[in-house]
Amino acid sequence: MKAMQRLYGRKIGDLAFSEFVKILQYEASKFGTEIIEVNRYFASSQICHCCGEKNPEVKDLSIREWHCPKCGAYHDRDRNAAINILNEGLGHRPVEETL
Numbered sequence: 239m240k241a242m243q244r245l246y247g248r249k250i251g252d253l254a255f256s257e258f259v260k261i262l263q264y265e266a267s268k269f270g271t272e273i274i275e276v277n278r279y280f281a282s283s284q285i286c287h288c289c290g291e292k293n294p295e296v297k298d299l300s301i302r303e304w305h306c307p308k309c310g311a312y313h314d315r316d317r318n319a320a321i322n323i324l325n326e327g328l329g330h331r332p333v334e335e336t337l
Contacts (some may be wrong), residue, residue, distance in 0.1 A: 276327055280322075280326055283315050283319040284296045285318075285322050287313070287322050288309050289309040291307065293306065293307060
């Protein structure tokens with residue numbers, strides 16, 4: 239972000255989000271990478287990244303940690319969302335464990 243602020247001469251925070259995405263895509267193309275957009279309504283923090291179970295009780299933002307009702311995995315809300323967003327961007331889906 240700091241480098242982008244120096245290059246473009248104004249704070250990135252002042253730009254509209256779509257303009258920020260354009261700049262990000264331009265910079266990524268220079269390095270041979272691509273930007274993958276994930277649907278804004280993707281329930282990243284509600285889905286267990288281990289088994290794929292959606293837990294609607296986690297919709298409340300005050301819940302920061304939770305256990306999956308299906309597989310029992312412990313999740314930190316932000317870390318779980320980050321893993322789900324990464325997997326969604328890469329096209330991976332959780333594989334259900336077989337007993």
